[in-house]
Amino acid sequence: YHRSPCPAGISLRPGRAPYIVAHNLIKAHAEAWHIYNDKYRAEQQGLISITINSDWAEPRNPHKQEDHDAARRYLQFLAGWFAHPIFKNGDYSEVMKTRIRERSLAQGLSKSRLPEFTESEKQRIKGTHDFFGLNHYTTVLVYNLNYPAAVASYDSDRGVASMSDRSWLGSGSFWLQVTPSGFGKLLKWIWDEYKAPIYVTENGISERGDVDLNDTWRIDYHKSYLNEALKAYMIQDVDLRGYAAWTLMDNLEWAAGFAERFGLYYVNRTDPSLPRQPKASTKFYAQLVRCNGFPEPGSPHP
Numbered sequence: 158y159h160r161s162p163c164p165a166g167i168s169l170r171p172g173r174a175p176y177i178v179a180h181n182l183i184k185a186h187a188e189a190w191h192i193y194n195d196k197y198r199a200e201q202q203g204l205i206s207i208t209i210n211s212d213w214a215e216p217r218n219p220h221k222q223e224d225h226d227a228a229r230r231y232l233q234f235l236a237g238w239f240a241h242p243i244f245k246n247g248d249y250s251e252v253m254k255t256r257i258r259e260r261s262l263a264q265g266l267s268k269s270r271l272p273e274f275t276e277s278e279k280q281r282i283k284g285t286h287d288f289f290g291l292n293h294y295t296t297v298l299v300y301n302l303n304y305p306a307a308v309a310s311y312d313s314d315r316g317v318a319s320m321s322d323r324s325w326l327g328s329g330s331f332w333l334q335v336t337p338s339g340f341g342k343l344l345k346w347i348w349d350e351y352k353a354p355i356y357v358t359e360n361g362i363s364e365r366g367d368v369d370l371n372d373t374w375r376i377d378y379h380k381s382y383l384n385e386a387l388k389a390y391m392i393q394d395v396d397l398r399g400y401a402a403w404t405l406m407d408n409l410e411w412a413a414g415f416a417e418r419f420g421l422y423y424v425n426r427t428d429p430s431l432p433r434q435p436k437a438s439t440k441f442y443a444q445l446v447r448c449n450g451f452p453e454p455g456s457p458h459p
Contacts (some may be wrong), residue, residue, distance in 0.1 A: 164190075166294075166421050168444055169326060170310055170311040170312055171253070171309065171311070171437075172261075172270050172309030172310045172313070172314065173270050176257075176270060176271050176272060176311075177272060179239065180272040182239075182276075183239060183242050183243065183281065183282060183359045184214040184278060184281075184284075185275075186243065186280040187243070187281050187285040188414065189205070190206075190285035190286070191281070191285065193205045193302060194247050196329075198211055199369045200431055203337050204287040204288060205287055206286045206287045206289065207239065207243060207253050207286065207290055207410075207451045208239055208240050208290030208291065208292055208358045208359075209236050209289070209290065209291060209292070210235075210291075210292040210293070210359075211232065211235050211236035211291065211292070211293060211343060212231075212235065212293070212294070212295055212296060212297050212339070212343075213232075213269060213293070213296040213297075213336070213339030213340065213343040213346075214227075214228040214231035214232055214296070214297055214298075214317075214319070215228060215296060215297070215298050215299070215339065215340050216228045216298070216299065216300070217298040217299060217300040217320065218249065218438070220452060221300075222301065222303065223300070223301045224300045225255040226301065227299045227300050227301045227302075227316070227317045228299050229252065229258070230315055230316065230317055231297070231315065231317045231319070232346065233250045233315075234252075234253060234311070234314070234406065235254060236347070237250050237252070237253070237350075238253065239349070240289070240347075240351055241253075242279075242282050242283070243282060243283075243285055243286050243352065244284075244286055244289065244318055244350075244351035244353055245283070245337065246279065247274060247279030247280060247281070247282040248274055248279050248281030248285055249271065253271060253314075254269070254271060254314070255450045256314050256316065257269050257271040257314045258271070259314065260306070260309070260314055261307045261309075264306065264307060265311055269429060269430075270309065270314075271306070273420070276452055286353055288353055288355065288356050288398065289347055289351055289353040289354065289355045290355075290356050290357055291343075291344075291347065291355055291356070291358060291359075291438045292357075292359035292360070292403075293341070293343060293359070293360055294332075294333050294340070294359075294360065294361070294362075295321075295333045295334050295335075295336055295337030295358065296321075296336035296340075297319035297320065297321060298319065298320050298321060298322060299317050299318065299319045299320075300317070300318055301315060301316060301317065301318075301439075302307045302317060302318035304316060304372075319448055321334045322336075323366070324332070325443050326374070327361035328362050328363045328364070328365045328415045329362075329364040329365035329366070329416075329418065329447055330400060330413070330417050333362065333363060335362065335374075335377075335378055335381070336379075336386070337381035337382045338385060338387045340360070340385045340386060340389075341385035341386065341389045341393075344385075344386060344389040344393075344397060345351075345389055345393050345395055346393075348389075348393075348394075348395040348396060352399045353396075354396040354397075355395065355397050355398065356377070356397075356398050356399040356400075356401075357386065357397070357399065357400045357401060358401050358402035358422045359401065359404075360379075360382055360400065360402060360403060361375070361381075361402050361403035361404060361419045362375050362419065363377040363410070363417040363419045364373065364377055364418050365386075365416050365417050365418065365419060368423055370434060370435075370436045370437060371436075371437045372437050372438050373437065373440040375437075376419075376437060376438050379438070379441070379442065379445075380441075380451075381424070383400065383445070384433075384451075386400060387450075387451075399419070402442060403419050404419045404420055404421070405420060405421055405422060406420040406421065406422035406423075406424050406433055407419065407420035407422065407423055407424040408420065408424070416438055420436070421435070421438045421439045421442055422434060422435055422436065423435075423436055
């Protein structure tokens with residue numbers, strides 16, 4: 158499934174390549190969905206869709222309208238980039254189309270750097286989903302940032318800068334701060350925006366450095382994030398169908414290699430047999446699965 162706007166290890170986000178890659182990815186996804194729908198669904202009765210990675214974005218200053226606008230752009234350029242064509246109307250959001258077209262024309266180009274779908278492609282793409290797959294980890298504070306007109310990049314098109322609140326607990330990844338409230342808000346936003354049942358396909362926290370199997374911070378992360386998911390489901394009627402922790406055991410994390418460990422199980426890579434040791438979070442998560450939720454403190458689940 159799709160996990161990043163650019164391939165792992167590529168940090169430069171220029172103004173053409175990411176849009177072309179995403180454009181082809183969306184069309185390829187639609188073809189895969191139709192193949193399954195036409196040839197295999199009747200017999201297998203399966204579900205097929207796409208997973209999209211997205212942070213939640215909060216305005217840095219909640220009293221500034223331009224920060225609220227920046228938060229909306231951040232989401233439309235991240236989750237909405239793929240979700241708007243697939244879950245809405247077969248085409249990119251007006252926010253993306255307008256911003257990229259205006260900046261492209263200002264750079265002397267004859268047309269937008271964002272590719273266009275044909276009408277037949279739009280019809281082919283629209284509705285190619287059975288659920289909304291979501292990877293989510295963290296929240297960012299955002300504000301408007303006007304790049305020079307000549308700069309042609311994904312970031313300059315979006316026109317948003319992001320930061321974190323220094324009071325937020327960190328992790329083994331520079332980009333991941335513990336912000337459970339954003340999870341609930343994002344689930345509600347996706348449900349309101351796309352009205353598709355949601356499966357959380359990744360959610361977790363990393364560590365790095367010396368090994369500590371007593372990963373209480375991971376237990377706290379999953380408790381607090383799952384509680385926000387539960388509130389979204391119970392109180393705000395979000396159609397949340399499933400949740401998967403990232404990840405079962407420490408593994409290769411893209412450009413970060415083995416330095417950032419997300420696993421419920423520790424993998425000792427200095428031993429050729431790669432033994433796996435359970436962290437404290439395994440006991441918590443196993444109980445959560447067995448009980449299908451948080452046990453009542455007064456009546457522990459067997």
